[in-house]
Amino acid sequence: MTILQVENLTKHYVTSGGYFDGRGETIVALDDVSFDVRRGESIGIVGESGSGKSTLSRIILGLERPDSGRIVFDGTDLSTLSKRELRAICARIQVVFQDPYASLNPRMSVRDLIAEPMEIHRDILGMSNAQITDRVAELLTLVRMEEDHMHRYPHEFSGGQRQRIGIARALACKPQLIVLDEPTSALDVSVQAQVLSLLIGLQDELNLTYLFISHDLAVVRYLCQSAILIRKGKLVENAPIESLFDAPESDYGRMLIGAMPDIDPDRSPFRLKSEA
Amino acid sequence: MSEVVQSTGSAATRSARRTNWARGFYRFRQNPLSVVGLVIVVLLLLLALFGEYIAPYPEHLNGELNVANRFQPPSAEFWFGTNEVGQDIFSLVLAGARISLLSGIAVIVVATLIGTFIGVIAGYFGSWLDEVLMRFTDLVLTLPALILAMAIAAGLGPSIPNMILALALAWWPGFARMARGEVLSTKAELYVLAAKAQGGGNTRILTRHILPNITSPIIVKMSLDVGFAILAVASLGFIGIGVRPPTPEWGVMLSVSRSNLPHFWWTAIFPGMAIFLSVLSFNFMGDGLRDVFDPRARR
Ligand SMILES: Nc1ncnc2c1ncn2[C@@H]1O[C@H](COP(=O)(O)OP(=O)(O)OP(=O)(O)O)[C@@H](O)[C@H]1O
Ligand SMILES: [Mg+2]
Numbered sequence: 001m002t003i004l005q006v007e008n009l010t011k012h013y014v015t016s017g018g019y020f021d022g023r024g025e026t027i028v029a030l031d032d033v034s035f036d037v038r039r040g041e042s043i044g045i046v047g048e049s050g051s052g053k054s055t056l057s058r059i060i061l062g063l064e065r066p067d068s069g070r071i072v073f074d075g076t077d078l079s080t081l082s083k084r085e086l087r088a089i090c091a092r093i094q095v096v097f098q099d100p101y102a103s104l105n106p107r108m109s110v111r112d113l114i115a116e117p118m119e120i121h122r123d124i125l126g127m128s129n130a131q132i133t134d135r136v137a138e139l140l141t142l143v144r145m146e147e148d149h150m151h152r153y154p155h156e157f158s159g160g161q162r163q164r165i166g167i168a169r170a171l172a173c174k175p176q177l178i179v180l181d182e183p184t185s186a187l188d189v190s191v192q193a194q195v196l197s198l199l200i201g202l203q204d205e206l207n208l209t210y211l212f213i214s215h216d217l218a219v220v221r222y223l224c225q226s227a228i229l230i231r232k233g234k235l236v237e238n239a240p241i242e243s244l245f246d247a248p249e250s251d252y253g254r255m256l257i258g259a260m261p262d263i264d265p266d267r268s269p270f271r272l273k274s275e276a
Numbered sequence: 277m278s279e280v281v282q283s284t285g286s287a288a289t290r291s292a293r294r295t296n297w298a299r300g301f302y303r304f305r306q307n308p309l310s311v312v313g314l315v316i317v318v319l320l321l322l323l324a325l326f327g328e329y330i331a332p333y334p335e336h337l338n339g340e341l342n343v344a345n346r347f348q349p350p351s352a353e354f355w356f357g358t359n360e361v362g363q364d365i366f367s368l369v370l371a372g373a374r375i376s377l378l379s380g381i382a383v384i385v386v387a388t389l390i391g392t393f394i395g396v397i398a399g400y401f402g403s404w405l406d407e408v409l410m411r412f413t414d415l416v417l418t419l420p421a422l423i424l425a426m427a428i429a430a431g432l433g434p435s436i437p438n439m440i441l442a443l444a445l446a447w448w449p450g451f452a453r454m455a456r457g458e459v460l461s462t463k464a465e466l467y468v469l470a471a472k473a474q475g476g477g478n479t480r481i482l483t484r485h486i487l488p489n490i491t492s493p494i495i496v497k498m499s500l501d502v503g504f505a506i507l508a509v510a511s512l513g514f515i516g517i518g519v520r521p522p523t524p525e526w527g528v529m530l531s532v533s534r535s536n537l538p539h540f541w542w543t544a545i546f547p548g549m550a551i552f553l554s555v556l557s558f559n560f561m562g563d564g565l566r567d568v569f570d571p572r573a574r575r
Contacts, residue, residue: 090475
């Protein structure tokens with residue numbers, strides 16, 4: 001069953017241009033992109049830097065409006081919603097950002113960080129402060145951290161732990177769809193593998209759908225059932241993961257797969273997949 | 277269960293806070309001048325609160341004259357000498373700390389409130405609001421602060437609250453510019469985007485994410501500026517627009533002593549030293565705070 005439909009999405013940016021000529025340049029960040037995401041599935045979004053991946057995630061998260069095209073989430077067209085209704089949808093679509101250092105407010109305790117989405121959506125959830133604190137403790141356990149970590153501040157944690165805090169925050173309102181914007185690319189490879197296996201475990205447990213943005217094809221192959229390739233804002237390939245790797249249809253896909261480093265399966269931190 | 281979490285939690289929070297304070301104090305101590313500044317600031321604040329009670333000649337503070345003792349040079353009896361009407365300058369300088377310091381601090385507090393409000397609104401909401409508010413700020417900024425304050429004070433009439441207001445109205449643009457700049461860089465932070473993605477509104481983002489992250493530079497600027505505000509208060513007193521004699525205020529004392537120079541130098545040198553010392557100590561303390569909050573800016 002389809003949970004998210006992206007239809008003919010187009011987004012342009014106009015740069016402010018030089019001081020003297022004043023002519024702004026138009027950048028096509030997304031050009032007529034369409035794809036569907038099935039519930040409970042992980043879909044990888046792959047492309048090189050500047051190809052429009054983050055733009056796509058910002059539009060899906062409702063942070064920016066597309067120039068044309070629409071996003072249909074669980075049967076509702078997001079562009080038809082009022083501000084209030086859009087806010088309510090926010091609880092069901094959450095995000096984990098690439099950079100675990102910049103995405104957590106350094107002045108907030110872990111409890112307040114994870115509690116924030118529940119406080120924002122208090123009107124829908126109707127939780128008291130004590131219930132929120134209990135839920136924070138529960139979420140910390142869920143991402144394999146300790147309950148009394150909630151009284152500490154982000155700078156007291158390693159990158160991997162911070163990323164778990166970010167994941168706990170994303171899970172707080174029991175979302176259905178999580179956008180992961182390169183959630184592990186800022187981490188060490190071994191820590192990456194831990195976070196990824198945590199994500200896989202959570203997906204099974206909570207029936208989550210992942211939109212996994214990355215430029216690392218190896219990670220996408222490990223985590224996702226299908227992938228789309230984006231190049232300069234255009235969708236160049238949309239295929240199940242096996243057929244993408246066995247027989248890529250586009251030149252771009254062939255190039256990306258050709259550029260992958262050979263992995264020694266015994267030493268790869270992603271070898272869990274073959275065991276599972 | 278939540279009770280258990282709460283109780284162990286508050287202890288953990290407290291210890292985390294304590295290590296932060298210890299770390300901050302360690303950085304502050306790295307620069308001995310900052311510590312000197314802090315000590316003098318604390319002494320000055322104590323003087324501002326209790327100066328009139330420890331003055332050796334409290335009756336002189338109420339305008340009592342002792343013409344027989346006029347222009348006594350510094351001695352064991354009159355540490356800083358006496359002035360043209362025989363009042364003990366040491367007592368006057370002690371009592372003057374209250375008006376000079378407290379009005380200097382009041383000027384900066386009012387200026388910070390106005391400036392931060394305008395700067396945060398301009399920086400956060402941007403577009404035409406930013407344009408209008410910042411053009412206005414620039415306009416005020418181009419007028420020399422002291423002249424502007426003189427004009428406002430002259431218009432409002434001489435009194436201490438009017439003088440504070442006049443200086444604050446001339447002082448806020450610096451805070452507005454700085455607050456705006458801090459907001460512009462803070463609102464581009466990923467954690468602000470994260471709060472928006474969760475559906476957080478402007479009020480929450482401003483109060484929970486932006487303001488807590490811009491307070492450190494504002495506090496540093498406040499403590500640096502208090503020294504200059506004390507100087508400005510004294511300047512207004514000196515030219516006769518702020519505090520009026522016989523109220524003991526350092527600038528006023530300096531102004532009156534002009535006609536006693538160079539012969540009766542002690543009537544000018546001690547209030548002058550008091551101004552100098554307070555400007556300097558607030559600056560040293562401000563530098564120390566900067567080291568604490570922003571170690572990268574350290575020279
Ligand atoms: N606010 C903006 N204003 C102007 N141009 C923008 C803006 N945001 C993105 N762009 C441009 O749009 C293009 C796509 O950017 P985007 O951030 O979506 O790329 P990305 O695929 O996420 O790259 P990366 O892998 O480096 O994160 C880039 O050329 C970028 O410069
Ligand atoms: Mg990106």
